[in-house]
Amino acid sequence: MPAPNRALITAAAADLLRTLQDRHGALMFHQSGGCCDGSSPMCYPDGDFVVGDRDVLLAVFDVGDGVPVWISGPQFDAWKHTQLVIDVVPGRGGGFSLEAPEGKRFLSRGRAFTDEENRALAGETVVTGAAYERGERPVSSGTHVVAEGVDACPMPLR
Template structure:
């Protein structure tokens, strides 16, 4: 496998909520909580409102303009790209999985921006297969320290959006049915 799989993807519903939050609050960032007060919920903040630690790891960038199977034809503004972070120790434990950012009904946690929206972000995970792990083996990660020094990954040009979470991380042995 030559293609490096993204470490983070999002459902269309999660991207729509991020777009609404972006319109209300300006540029955004996400941090996958490490399990303290808010469990292990992905938390959404205005860009720069959460201090990234030196050892936090950038999982990837979600471009709010990319759709399912529709590569971008124009470069996105930096303010429309949402960095998704995870703590270093949590990355070590979960580096074999792809995080799928989803949205479910309910009240968001703590200081996360979606709290008043009636929805909350939810992390789902898909285990990388051997070929994907092999492709990721030589890819360096960007840490909070590297970010502070100006290191930036390329903004994605291919969609990081999945139609539904089940499309990215199906439950083995269960039939997937879609509500139309």
């Protein structure tokens, strides 16, 4: 079994990301570790958020020219068994994420990897900020775009 992508994005979130790329140029995500914004995917112009040497690159979304998705090393250690799914919902999130003026906010959903997926991922080396600077990139298993969040991450019924 090929290793699954560590991060996915819904089609609606990818559409918003394309709009933001048209307006702001190259973009990046950093999965916030908490504090004022809770645990939110923050979208910045590429390079506006300084990626640390120990931050982990989860994926480069195949949206536009590519959008890297980062998470701090300690947070990755807690989430490494979880696939991150970035979705978009109505409302304003906190902080400085670029979608805030659009009346929408990016939202992280998560799905625990199966035992088989975890075994496949165990054989892969994660790409850190330092490795990225040396030119390393994560392995991709096809597109990162899913139609809806429920396609990758089952959601409870209301």
